[in-house]
Amino acid sequence: MTSSGVATAFLVLLALAVLVGPWTLGTANRLDRLHVRTDSAWLALDAALARRAVVTRAVAVVCGQPEVRAAADEAERAPRPEREAAENRLSALLEDLDRSRLEPALAAELSDAEQRVVLARRVHNDAVRDTLALRRRRSVRWLRLAGTAPTPSYFEIAEPGVDDEPSTLTQRVSARVVLLDPADRVLMFEGFDPVRPDELFWFTVGGGVEPGEELRDAAVRELFEETGLRLAAADLVGPVWKRHAVFSFDGLGYAAVEWFFVARVPTGVEVDTSRFDDVEQRTIRRHRWWSADDLASVDATVYPVQLPEVLPDVLGGWDGTTRSVR
Template identity: 50%
Template sequence: MTSWWFLLLTAVVVAIVVVAIAWIMTTATRLDRLHIRYEKAWQALDAALARRAVVARSIAAVFVQADERTESAPATASPYGKANQLAILSARAERADRDQREDAENALSAALSQVRPEWLTPQLAAELADAEARVLIARRFHNDAVGDIVTLRSRRPVRWLRLAGTAPNPRHFEIAERELSPQFDSAAPRASARVVLLDDSNRVLLMRGTDPQGSGEFFWFTVGGGVEPGETLRDAALREVREETGHQLAPDDLLGPLWKRTEVFTFNGSVMRSEEEFFVARTPAFTLSADGLTDLENTVVHDYKWCTPPDMESFVRAGEKVYPEDLPRLVDEAVAVADGAAVTATPRRIF
């Protein structure tokens, strides 16, 4: 009898130890993943803030050029008196250490809030609206990641066992979240389906185009377009592939959507706010047919190419933008999904 109780007690103790070890390992792994998520969120926020500073410098340069063309420029009623301030604050924000970054970015936000839309060209106004939107979204993702880490690290077992090690607690990034530029709010959201078409060599099909009313600069973009009334996102993706390439995909060929993003831009003289979601599909390389393109699309699309990430990076070095900007770094993820990796239930936001 004593032996039976001893065995039972031993089994209970072993079970408790096993459960405790499993919990410790699971929690430590979760903490590690949360910290990785936090670091990626900070990198995205840092990139969004850097882009806003670049746009602010561009605005300052436009103001200076306007000032040079104007003999008298009253600072209180025009942008001219704000040029130096924007240039100084954008440079200060870019150079600020992490501890001083919030103050520097808040000062730049205050200066940008004084910029009136009518002072800017539609293109520059759209770039500012897009930069502000990216900062807003990236900051929220960053602070969500910080909140999840702080919540988990505040639990008593995590503190007692020091599962977080000696790493300092991450901090929320608090800057004034002002209203977005009127160009962003006034542009009606346009749901769009885009497709990352991969061939058997893991190259992505990209179109090369220009804005009919733009500066003539070339840019590269994935196949896709707006969702028409009565269509689902998947229906729109299949239709856009067929119309823009002449290639027919089956519904099951589309995997995802994998990513989503919001992009504000000017196109053909109008400011647009595109709410995009990206599917992935694998197909043998094929030659495109332009038979399904509209007249407007024929003026936009000049070329196409099956591209590797180094190809995309070479386009950027040559001054031709690639949309989405993160695409060279996202190809590996798209390839993994095309090769059978699981797709998350909710599309991940990209920039």
């Protein structure tokens, strides 16, 4: 390269640095502020959950329900990876509590503690949403502007009723399919709760079991309705996993038990989502085949949460044990 060519290249690189440098610095600073905001929001949520546990213990004494007190103790002591499940178990017990036995002041304090949890959770999840939105940009990922900061995650907890209206949890049994292609990638859908459309998450094929329906039959039916793929019940392996979850969707609370089967399909199958029902059409944005490595490295919310961790265990075959997952 001639001296003039070197000079030109140098000037181009210098111009790029002048143009890109301020943007990179500004984006990195913004991302740092978002991480600080997320951390602060978690501390506030943690404090709200701790206050709920304190009030719950007092309520448990009055109502003579040691299991409620034990659940409050468990939730307060649970490490962060297990906190969501523990808090949801406590929420389920509080849903069934006979509050007419409480003094008005204590009932009001419990209601206030629960609503503070609701508000703190929403603030926390809003912060997580904004942080993940910036982290997912290609330029941010390519330049690794997030550094070593851990990926924040939503805190999913069923919300109690408001305005003095009782809230009940709908019991729901689901059959789900871990659908694998020859490259050991699992089919996932990306969707959202209509109440919180900005909080996206990925989930496996499957849905609710109808009254009188067998789990395998429900899994086969859901697979056909959501993908257009027809398999026989005998093609399913499992159930390999079982998941308990308490969550809210479209303003309603659910206590769910999900059973996961494994099935394989050949190369080149086409996924047909034309049979989605109205809710699925409104709330599912797209689908994609994910490898375990992809799931482990992506800045996205995935259900079950442990999917990247437990997926490799079933790729080589099933040992006949149904394991609990989060």
